[in-house]
Structure formats: structure tokens, C-alpha cells
Amino acid sequence: MKQEILDAIETYSTIAIYRHEKPDPDALGSQAGLAALLKHNYPNKTIYMVGEEEPSLTFLTKMDAVDNSAFTDEDFLTIVCDTGNTERIDGKGWQHGNKLLKMDHHPNVEPYGDTIWVNTEASSTSEMVIDFFLFAKDKQNWEMTTEAARLLYAGIVGDTGRFQFSNTTSQTMRLAAELLEYPIDTTELFTRFYETDEKMMRLKGRVLEEFELTEEGLGIMHLTKDLLAEYGVTVNESSALVNIFSGTVGLKAWVFFVEEDNQYRVRLRSKGPIINEVAANHNGGGHPMASGAKASGEAEIKEIIDELSELCKEYA
């Protein structure tokens, strides 16, 4: 598989690298880390990074402004990083390449592409890029650069929560260690990663003061329009608050009701009870421990709270 990928990379003089929409550090780290490796090791090739800019992560990397028409009449290889299904690919033109390569660590629900390299054991796609780099170093004397190392390290840090999540394996550590051979400023990286706007910091304080914890172990927080407006935080930005009281002793599951124009966005999280069925009952869905739903008004909010309370009660 890796040989097939290396052959494809060597064959094409133009390579376009994509990743998923609303990128996280792993999407950007694997995309831009791979791009940096290709630019360094094949200075005569043209490498594009495609996708919308993510304002909160421009300290990691910036995209190339690419006109879609640049892709339609030229031979090129397309590599899509960290994206399980084609619907989530950010940017146009990915279908027009001569060869499409999928490189991902999510379950292979949609096996798109001519060459598919999926490794669900990998913590991150960035980890897979390092794995691939070592192969290419062995076969074609690829060199790592500090910039590529910084990007790939950021990707691993993002998807493993600083090496804390259960997806962190001995292999993750070995591959991350390869990167630390290069002079990455990890202090600067961690500072940028985990710093928070003052408005958000103040709102976190408010949430920690005001969330309700029921006898059953259900945490409840209402983010009204007025409250968000008071702090100047948008509905999307408020998603960063969802785990802030997760460490509370006795908490089993929790829910945020975020008021929008004519409905409520509902964010559900759990440390045990399976909550995605509740989400499915209310125009939503997701993972067993993390889902989203919608509530039309106070009556549906009460229904959701009742259903979650019941689950928490049943869960020993």
C-alpha cells in the first residue's frame, strides 16, 4: 500500500491535497504536513493545499488560494486526508484528478478513491503521515523538515488531547518521538492551542457557576440568546464549552440547550449512559457518548431532560 502511494506521488508533477470541512488540527496538520514534505522532497512538483481557511487555526497553516479551474485541464493526483466520506471533503475539484487517494484513520464507511489507505489503529492521520514518511525515507531518502514536524506534531496533539485519549498507543509515541528530533517550539504550540479569548473565559466561569446537577447525575445548562449576547459569543463558538464541567464528581451525562432563532440546539454528552437514542428521538443523532439534537421549545426541552434523567437513574 505505501509503495503504491509513493509510486503515485512520484508519477504526478501536480498534487492537490484536501481534507475535511471545518478542519481540526489533525486535518490541517496531516494536509499541511504532507504538503511540506512533498514540497521539500520534490521541489519541482506543484503542490496545492485546498480548503477554506479556519480562522482559529491560521497559526498552524494557511491554505493556498486555488481556483478550481486550475485543476480541470491538467494531470494531477488528489490526496484526501482525515476525511471518512466524500460529503465532508472541503473544496471543489477533488473529483477531477487522474488518481484519487484516501488517507484516513476513521472507519472506512465510504471507501472512495482509487487507492485507499485507512488505519483505524492510528491516533490521527498525522500519525499515518509520519509512518509514511519513514517508509519514503527508507525507499527514496525523504527528509523531514522542522515545519512538517511541527504540523504533524500539532495534528497528533489535537487528536490525542495531548496524548491523553485512549487512542494514544506505543506507536503514537514512537512516531511522535521522531518529530521531536527536530527543533519544534512545543511551548509556543501548546500555548496557542489551549489559549482562550477573554469573553469565552468569562462565559466559562458563568457556566461553571450556573450549571445544574440533578440527583440522578444529569448536568443541565441553558445558554440563552441573552446570555450569549452578554458575552459576545456565537452559537458555534459556544460548542467549546461543552466539556467544561465534565469532571464533576457524580456527573453521568449532561446537556446544553443553546437558544437559536426559533429552536434550541441540543448538545448531549455522557460518561456512561448511551445518549444517542435520546438524540435520535429529537431530530438528531451521533455517537453513544456525544450527540446533538434539536428542541422546538420548552416542552421538548422538558422531554429531553426527562429521558436523560431516566437513563442516568438506570445507569448504576
Ligand SMILES: [Mn+2]
Ligand atoms: Mn483525525
